[in-house]
Amino acid sequence: MSDFSYKFGAVLGTQNDRPYYQATVPMRTLASLLKLDDNHDVNQRSQRIVDTARAKKFAKYLVDNSKNGFFVVPPVVGYIEGDYKFEEVPLDGFGSSGRMVVDLDAKFMLFDGQHRAYGIREAMAMCPELGHQSVSIMFFSGLSLTERQQAFHDINFTQKTPAAALCIAYNDRSEFDKMVNDTFSSSHIRGLVEYEKNTVSGNSDKIYSLKPLKDFCTNFLQSKEVEPTQVKLLNEYVTGLFETINIPAQLITFEAKQVPYERQRGVSVAKAYREDYIVGHAVTIKALAMLGRDVMNSNPTNWKEKIAPLSDLSVFNRSIDDWQGRCVTDREKMMSNQLAVRLTYYKLKQICGLALSPVERQEEHKYFDKDAVVALREVPLN
DSSP states (O other), X not given: OOSOEEEEEEEEEEETTEEEEEEEEEHHHHHHHBOOOOOSSGGGOSSOOOXXXXXXXXXXXXXXXHTTTOOOOOOEEEXXXXXXXXXXXXXXXXXXXXXXXXXXXXXXXXXXXXXXXXXXXXXXXXXXXXXXXXXXXXXXXXXXXXXXXXXXXXXXXSOOOOOHHHHHHHOOSOHHHHHHHHHHHTSTTGGXXXXXXSSOOTTOSOSEEHHHHHHHHHHHHTSSSOOHHHHHHHHHHHHHHHHHSOHXXXXXXXXXXXXXXHHHTTOOHHHHHHHHBGGGSHHHHHHHHHXXXXXXXXXXXXXXXXXXXXXXXXXXXXXXGGGBTTTBOTTSOBOOSHHHXXXXXXXXXXXXXXXXXXXXXXXXXXXXXXXXXXXXXXXXXX
């Protein structure tokens, strides 16, 4: 050990019968300790090359939220290379607490949290007072390159990214996400919303995931800006739409009509409903949002009367011709691409007695007017 060193409190632990150390240090100390594992040969390093845009995004997160007094920095994990020693300082009989004495020439290199660490450096350049904030570090010593690479794999490729629906539900920093959550948590279908998965499938008793309901809001507002007047219209439409398409009541009626075989095989009412009616799918909810924007603009005083035909559940029957080639394939599988949304929207407009615009009529004819289809086929390709 040289005469110059870092000293900080640490806890000694054991994993796989080898020691590791856990410490909490000021961000400025972490920034000084770290060396990037950025060898250009991928086989000679245990980390990915730093994506500076991603790191700067994290730096912005720190700086922006330091003003509000709340941010979270998960622990970073790596290894130490160089001279150090752990000086045990027993505390009330616990022998694993003490302090680390790390030579200034030692290197601390990460295999998890590299972008967070780089972002911390960037954040302190913009906001030096962040330097006294703390971050947790976990580090090993004596790891071979192969072991470090394996650790990177194990940490990064055994995790499951949380569903977008759950992130929407929990994201209080986004005004738009909060608005989406508030809109449907107080709606007629609040008990039928799936908050933890991006799709509703299997025997779930839910009808819509929160993810397509966010798309519903975006389609209606044509923006991700939260403008109070427009949000008020959105909430009016959501209330009116789901009073018209009364899904909770439809499920009760549908359950009474379910054949005994369906009940005996344990199929939930919601699943059977989704299997039989397109209204239980993301493509239709997105199309209904487009319909809402249109009908409220063209019929501001009597738009509820215009959507009244949608109260008849039979119009959404998956097996009728209206939906074939729009959002249902010839094998009665649902489609969900943007074209399917638009074609479904055109049919919903027709059901509600609304005229298609010239552009909409042209696309409608392209796919559903036989004469137009023949004419298109006869046009020579350039």
